[in-house]
Amino acid sequence: MWFVYTETPTVGMAAPVRASERAYRQLRGEILDGILTPGAGLLEIEQSARIGVSRTPLRAAIARLIADGLVAGRPGRGFMVTEMSVDSIRELYEVRRALEEHAARIAADRRDPAVFLALRDQFLAAPELLAQGTAGLHRYYDLIDEFDDAVGDAVANPFLVGALATVRTHLARIRRLARGNPDRLRSAATEHLLIIDAIIAGDTSLAAHATHVHLQQSLTNVLAAIQGQPTGPVA
Amino acid sequence: MWFVYTETPTVGMAAPVRASERAYRQLRGEILDGILTPGAGLLEIEQSARIGVSRTPLRAAIARLIADGLVAGRPGRGFMVTEMSVDSIRELYEVRRALEEHAARIAADRRDPAVFLALRDQFLAAPELLAQGTAGLHRYYDLIDEFDDAVGDAVANPFLVGALATVRTHLARIRRLARGNPDRLRSAATEHLLIIDAIIAGDTSLAAHATHVHLQQSLTNVLAAIQGQPTGPVA
DNA sequence: CGAGCATTCTATGTATACATAGGAGCTTCA
DNA sequence: TGAAGCTCCTATGTATACATAGAATGCTCG
Incomplete structure (x- = not known):
């Protein structure tokens, strides 16, 4: 009209x-x-x-x-x-752990090594990226998205990818709370590298366990960040 | 959802x-x-x-x-x-395995023993139930729903329960294909008993592995049933 | 002054009319 | 006769008018 x-x-x-x-x-x-x-x-x-x-x-x-x-x-x-309580964050990570571990396991089994080798190079450069301010930060988050997509492509399972997408949607809301902690992000990059190496090597068990460790660290960091700023982080 | x-x-x-x-x-x-x-x-x-x-x-x-x-x-x-191909059934079970194993593990950790003891008695009576024709069959499927609900209550995680609900929705479409195989249903009841015992005992690992075995058996049976009647099972 | 009730108001639930895009089928031309 | 273009038609996308339920509020009565 x-x-x-x-x-x-x-x-x-x-x-x-x-x-x-x-x-x-x-x-x-x-x-x-x-x-x-x-x-x-x-x-x-x-x-x-x-x-x-x-x-x-x-x-x-x-x-x-x-x-x-x-x-x-x-x-x-x-x-x-919908509200996002501390409890619901724990619950979300509980599901996320189940799905991402499984996805990592499958990805290690079905992956195209070339894709993850390329990602490996990019994650190796992550520390430099994180020293470049906001632009580098965005670039870093894009890189994580690329990794997630690569895992999704490797598992080639619409149901699993869909379930993960749902979890990641809620995760995006949480991520804001802990955003911008350089130390944590550098650690996360290292953890991602470990997962990627396991996937490249086709080591399903290591991929799953490395994912478990990464998510546990991530959850700990998120919860700590929330404790630091308990008030609603309204922009 | x-x-x-x-x-x-x-x-x-x-x-x-x-x-x-x-x-x-x-x-x-x-x-x-x-x-x-x-x-x-x-x-x-x-x-x-x-x-x-x-x-x-x-x-x-x-x-x-x-x-x-x-x-x-x-x-x-x-x-x-939407179509339900054989591949999509395998994909569905892949996600189902991840979620139900995780749920069983958590349920074994947080369960109320009394609930599962009651379920145990009902599953023990399952063979008799399956001998009672269609009515008993419906009763049996209701019993499985009760078990699923009990696990859901035990995990007390809306995200996990929601993801499982999505999977079970699609599962309901598949179940029609393999419906009414008394031998399989008796075996399934035995497998459920094993899972329930593990949950009652608080044995998280056994609960997860027993669930894994059960789902693998279930998938095998479903795929075999589909091979038996490859044409669309239109009612 | 307080409690119960009626009223009103608001926001969703539903029905329908209109706009539009994409395809099927027909027509026409080479 | 075949293919290309056009037309019509159908089914979705959108807007709006109307119905209805539930809550907030004010009024009245004890």
Whole structure:
């Protein structure tokens, strides 16, 4: 109606991004970035007006967010962003451990060595990357994403990849809390290297155990970071 | 996923079921029962007319089914019930193994012995149950559900329970294929007993390994059953 | 002054009308 | 006769109007 479909900045992309997709991505991003804080109420009318779509696609977006576990419906009180308690973080890591260990084990069995050899070189350069400020930090997180994707490609199991994606969605909310601890990130890079070496060597057991150690360290760090700043880390 | 929708399973209540909920349950049930076969196209108008709701709640239902992985959207050609190939069954069991082993391990650590002692008695009576025809068969499957619920209660982890629920949803579609093999079901009951004993004893390692064995046997049986009747088991 | 109740208001749940894209089938031309 | 283009048609995507339930609030009565 009042807005036209001419907002396709990328050349060649004739994809008329659906309104429900835009609303979903925006709300999801805002929840993950902490702009929409846990407990915040999501009113359909309010949000649809803010984002610039009607209620119908917004409802579709909220339905997807509920499926993601990022939003919960209250009995007669609309919707709200789900809380992330310390207990739920422990619970999340419990599942994450089961899935990532299994994934690492399988990846060590089915991997394409070349892919992980390339990743190995990049992780070796991680310490230098972390000395480059914010840009290097983002680059480092992208690198972790690449590693996760490589593992996902290696396991080649849509169910497992999907379950991991769900876990990582919630993880993204947690990661904000512990972000920017250089010492921890350097340690994490070392742990990732160990996992990668195990995968390259095809050592399924070592890959699983190295993943276990890494996740335990990660959880410890996250919990410590939360203790340091117990107040909600609202941006 | 774990929806917070108010369940009203109590008798006598008939009215306050939302149309989207009705549509979701009916479609989900029909997919799980094989009435809607894999590859079948779901047309909004057609289905909304059949079920007796308008397109809006039907779309909400389909959105939930997509989140469940039971329905997939085709590029420009509507929606369809997802396929269940032999490969996807193996993939499903791969994830299931990771989750159920972990759950069994945790359950053995946090369980309330009384609950599993009671389940033990019921599983001991399973062979007699299986000799009672269809009614006993249903009772047996209910018993397995009770066991699954008991494990879920013991782990007390919404993320893990949710992930398991997703896996079990797909499992329900597979179970039809191998349904009604008395020998296998008796063996399964024995395997469940072993797991239960391990949980009661608090033997986390044994619980995990017994679960592993059980799932491997289950997968073998399912794959054999599919080989036996390669054609689609449409009812 | 407090408790119970009715009212009102708000936000979701539902239905329907309209816009649009993508494909199937027909027509037409070489 | 075959292929290419066009048209129509169907099914989804979106917007909006209406119904309804639940909660907050204010009013009234004891």
